[in-house]
Amino acid sequence: MQETKITLEELYEKLGAQISPAGWWPAASDWEIIWGAVLIQNTNWRNVDLALAELKQNIGFGLKPSDVRQLSGDELAQVIRSAGFYTRKAQTIVHLSNYFAQYNDDLEAVRQLPRKVIRQELLAINGVGEETADTIMLYAVQKSGFIVDKYSRRLFQSLGVVLPPKYGQAKIYVEQSIKSLTLRGWQNLHALIVLFNQQYKLPQDFNDSFLAGYQLVM
DNA sequence: ATCCAGGCTGAGG
DNA sequence: CCTCAGCATGGA
Numbered sequence: 001m002q003e004t005k006i007t008l009e010e011l012y013e014k015l016g017a018q019i020s021p022a023g024w025w026p027a028a029s030d031w032e033i034i035w036g037a038v039l040i041q042n043t044n045w046r047n048v049d050l051a052l053a054e055l056k057q058n059i060g061f062g063l064k065p066s067d068v069r070q071l072s073g074d075e076l077a078q079v080i081r082s083a084g085f086y087t088r089k090a091q092t093i094v095h096l097s098n099y100f101a102q103y104n105d106d107l108e109a110v111r112q113l114p115r116k117v118i119r120q121e122l123l124a125i126n127g128v129g130e131e132t133a134d135t136i137m138l139y140a141v142q143k144s145g146f147i148v149d150k151y152s153r154r155l156f157q158s159l160g161v162v163l164p165p166k167y168g169q170a171k172i173y174v175e176q177s178i179k180s181l182t183l184r185g186w187q188n189l190h191a192l193i194v195l196f197n198q199q200y201k202l203p204q205d206f207n208d209s210f211l212a213g214y215q216l217v218m
Numbered sequence: 219a220t221c222c223a224g225g226c227t228g229a230g231g
Numbered sequence: 232c233c234t235c236a237g238c239a240t241g242g243a
Contacts, residue, residue, distance in 0.1 A: 037224090044223040047240055084240035088226075129226050149224050194224060222243085231234080 003160075003215040008178040011159070011216060012189055018210050019199070021191035030107050030140040031063040037135040038092050038127065039083040051083035065097035065105045092127025099125055107140065115143045130167040144186045146174040151197040152190075158206040159216035177218040 006014070026045075027033040032052060039048040052063075058079050059067035071079065077090035099121065103109040110118060118141055122133040134147045146152075148170045153163050163170040181189065200209045 040223090041225040042223070042238090043225090043240070044242080046242075047223080050241085082240060084223090085225085085238050086240080088238060092226090127226065131225065135224080147224085151224060190224090197224085220243105223241100225238100227237090229234105229236090231232105 003213055005217045006159075006214050008174070008216065008218055009180070011211075011214075012178070012181075012185070012192070014211065014214075015192035015196055016188065019192055019195045021188040021195065024191035024195070025139045025187075027139075028061070029063060031065065033140040034096065034136050035063060035068075035093055037132050037139070038089050038096065039080060040135075041085065041089065041132060043084045047082045047084060051080040051086075054079050054082065065100040068093060068097040069101070088127055092125065095125045095127060111141055111143075115141075118143070130171075134171070138183075138187055138190065142183055144181065144183050146171050146186065147190045148174070149190075149194075152193050154202045155193055155196060155211075156216060158203050159211065159214060161216045161218055173218065 025033055025036070027036055035055065036048055036052060039051050055063065058075075059070060068076065073090050073094050076093060077086045080086050080089060080093070083089060100107070100110070113121075115137070119133055119137055122128050122136060123130065128136075131147060131149055134145055137143045138145055138147060148163065148167050152174075153170070156163055164173055178189075196209070196211075200206060206212060
């Protein structure tokens with residue numbers, strides 16, 4: 001089969017032409033995005049949704065850090081049980097809620113800090129790794145950047161590009177290949193990659209997808 | 219009954 | 232530096 005070379009910008013266009021990223025990430029508030037970013041670690045969204053619904057039942061729909069702090073770690077663990085790995089995730093959420101207390105639970109105050117500082121502070125929290133930090137950065141703190149997740153590695157690999165194994169290198173590699181995106185653009189790019197993967201099971205179904213026959217050049 | 223789903227950590231080589 | 236077991240659920 002003839003392969004057509006496309007750039008990352010063109011890939012973004014093609015994804016956007018076929019898939020609508022509107023309304024993604026699915027969350028009613030920034031706090032819900034943040035807890036969801038932890039809960040989604042190595043699970044599916046269905047289980048996260050159950051956990052978030054249960055959490056709202058227990059502490060209210062605002063899901064503010066101060067509401068989270070009303071629960072003990074053990075209570076929180078039981079509430080988010082459906083997301084799996086609930087003991088660790090509960091601890092991580094407790095740590096995060098304590099972190100935000102330092103800023104008076106004011107996300108806008110956090111946004112004023114240099115991006116690098118925020119990311120470092122998030123990474124210093126036990127249970128928050130690079131992908132979770134970047135997810136919070138992109139969708140809640142609203143700072144541009146690429147999220148390296150299993151889905152992006154899989155999609156890129158199907159397009160002939162193997163990302164560097166180290167997270168930081170993969171992130172830089174992608175970000176240097178596409179510099180003209182707005183914040184919304186970066187949010188959409190990640191959303192499109194996730195949605196594409198959920199639509200097509202990779203690598204098996206790649207040849208059935210609208211990206212079949214394309215090769216990514218970066 | 220497996221296997222999978224949008225990771226992270228700590229211990230050991 | 233790197234690998235990898237362990238962490239747990241709900242649905243296909």
